[in-house]
Structures are given as C-alpha cells and as structure tokens.
Amino acid sequence: MPEYEHVDFSALAHRARRMRGTVAEAQLDLRNIEATGHSSDGMVSATVSADSRVVDLRIDPSVIDPDNPERLVRLVIEAVDGAHGTATEQRAEVMSGITGGLQDILAGLNGEQDEQEKSPVVPRFPERRPRRRP
Numbered sequence: 001m002p003e004y005e006h007v008d009f010s011a012l013a014h015r016a017r018r019m020r021g022t023v024a025e026a027q028l029d030l031r032n033i034e035a036t037g038h039s040s041d042g043m044v045s046a047t048v049s050a051d052s053r054v055v056d057l058r059i060d061p062s063v064i065d066p067d068n069p070e071r072l073v074r075l076v077i078e079a080v081d082g083a084h085g086t087a088t089e090q091r092a093e094v095m096s097g098i099t100g101g102l103q104d105i106l107a108g109l110n111g112e113q114d115e116q117e118k119s120p121v122v123p124r125f126p127e128r129r130p131r132r133r134p
Helices: 008-033 069-109
Strands: 032-040 043-047 054-059
Touching: 008 069, 032 069, 043 069, 054 069
Parallel strands: none
Antiparallel strands: 032 043, 043 054
C-alpha cells in the first residue's frame, strides 16, 4: 500500500490556503517590529527596528560624565542588547504562527488531523501490480 493512502488532500489544501494568509500577515508583522531596551538603571533606552537598526537612543544627561565614558558605553550596550533581545522574541512569536501552520500540514501528511478539519473525501490510490512479461 502507498505510504499516503489515507491522506486527506482536501484538508491539506485548506490548511495550505489558510497558512498562505498567515504568512502574509506575519510578513507585515515582522516589518513593523520595533523593540525598546533599557539599561539596568533605566537611564538609557534604545529602540531597534525589524532589521536590527537602532532607530532611537535616549540618554539621560545625568549619565554623561566626561571623566567616566565607559559607564555611558556600558549603559548604551545594555539598552541596545535588551532591545535586540526583545525584537528577537517578537520575531520568534510571529514565526511560530508560520511554523505552526507547517506543522499542521506535516501532521496531515502523517495522517493526524483535527476533528474539525476532517473531510469525508479521502483519495485512495490503487495498488500497482507488477506487470507480467509475455
């Protein structure tokens, strides 16, 4: 018997169409991501865009000390790292919607389906018989 004898292709096609819409929405969501991070003392904040560019940097004037520039550098790095971490989490959340759709399709290929997704039409493939030689 073929491996995909019990695959419900109509349900898989429905899932693929639904997933196409999810991918389009995810692409828009990914482009609109902006995340902000803060230094440990909250005196510096940085905002990064979806493509990891710093789009805003706010520094409290009280941390600008010409005698201690390393402190300012450390605070800026903390804020930018925090923003990148948040943006990464947001991207992962958006992408999980896409990968969840892929997992649904793969589950359908393996014969696993949600009860609401089951269709009464299940294509069956005839067994191939070996040809007899004359």
